[in-house]
Amino acid sequence: MATEALVRFEAPADGLLAKLSVRDALSIAEEAVLRAAIAEVTSYGPGETIIAGGVPLERSGLLVEGMVARASALPNGQRQITELHVPGDFVDLHGFLLKRIEHDVIALGRVRMAFMPHAALRHITETAPHLARLLWFTTLVDAAIQREKIVSIGRRSALERVAHLLCEVGTRLDAVGLVRDGLFDFPLTQQDIGDATGLTSIHVNRMLKRLRDEGAATVRSGRVRLHDRARLAAIADFDPGYLYLERRPR
Amino acid sequence: MATEALVRFEAPADGLLAKLSVRDALSIAEEAVLRAAIAEVTSYGPGETIIAGGVPLERSGLLVEGMVARASALPNGQRQITELHVPGDFVDLHGFLLKRIEHDVIALGRVRMAFMPHAALRHITETAPHLARLLWFTTLVDAAIQREKIVSIGRRSALERVAHLLCEVGTRLDAVGLVRDGLFDFPLTQQDIGDATGLTSIHVNRMLKRLRDEGAATVRSGRVRLHDRARLAAIADFDPGYLYLERRPR
């Protein structure tokens, strides 16, 4: 893996602003408030723990570049990834109010994160209700994504789950302009994909082979190539409605 | 089933207020604002759809009495329950900002719901930032509960999943005083439990039998009796941290 990223954002907050703007108009002043709230930008290497579960938090992190996962470890050594994040995602905004998160946030591949102190976020909730609602909204979309994962893992077959994951990540990356010609960075090992879908890496391997053989998508060396999005979506029973990416509702 | 409920709240907002008060001090004025925001209280019978997925929403519902489920239907006729709700839960507060929800909300047993118009909620976000943060907080706890369900379904065995569900519901009902001597109302069929755990009703039946035989808990005719909470928690690998029920953090 580790060829160069296909696309990258200039300023740390660009991805978030782009995503928020899809849902609702953002004033110049609001954009400035968000940009100003970033106190620090940090880089991480593959596998690094960015935020450890259970530890009291004073700031929340925004993913600028790369991909990260929310991962819960089980006593028997197994791991479950509850959500993947793409650039522009406010990864642990929920930590602002929960004070601690119960999972780890780990880097998949190389990653850049921008951090906002909770004091700044609190100030936003006190003085900028519209912006606060937008931030709240992003945490609700995360919850919707997690619900869809429950549906996937609970009721879909292994093939469907893997296909669904690829559809979802492809669509979310598309929303921030990180897909080019059906190709996008995907720095997950098959073990990671298994942890995200509730499968073993070996079975993930078999399912990826089937998706490849059926001409739907190829996952290889940190990249995904979507050959036939319609077919992939059909296999996955994928409907992007839960991502709430429609332009400017109401 | 359908013997009388063990306990009930007097005023519609009591359960919510009790739960919010666990997390943070609530002023008299804030309590009044919440109570005043309730426009209507409605009852529903078993199986009734309270809120249909995909439909634009103008109000959000608070569960006053009974239990409801968020359920997603799949094209093949299967169903997945993404979260169960107990009295005091703001069931579709996320609909306030999402404008529509992607799942149904269905009644399990007899149910009373109180509704708040979105205009009132919006007013709260504009004028009562502390209260708004508390409401936001409740949606974040829902998300944490959903993440734990992902972990359960993704990585725990059938027995563990069922045990975990009972632990969770027992703890959440306990928090609002609806457990008496290890006994609580639980108006789910084995099919419902299967839909909540990603199992078939038949397999749920076998797991319930094992929990009964092991002296952990008995589920029968709409009631759960917890015989040995420690044993049940040990089977389930249950740690209530994700419910964020600690008294007044910070």
Added chain:
DNA sequence: CGCCTCATTGAGTTCTGTCAATCCCAGTGG
């Protein structure tokens, strides 16, 4: 009293996991 839904149990099937070997490839060092 009989219907209907739900619960229970048994037998056989299948999907996914486990175990184990081999392959591939990028990075390293000689």
Added chain:
DNA sequence: CCACTGGGATTGACAGAACTCAATGAGGCG
């Protein structure tokens, strides 16, 4: 320039957990 190394990826054979199909039982309600 090339052997070496180590983490993934791949494949095959087998095991096992959960599902499917089918029949029976139990309890509540009209």
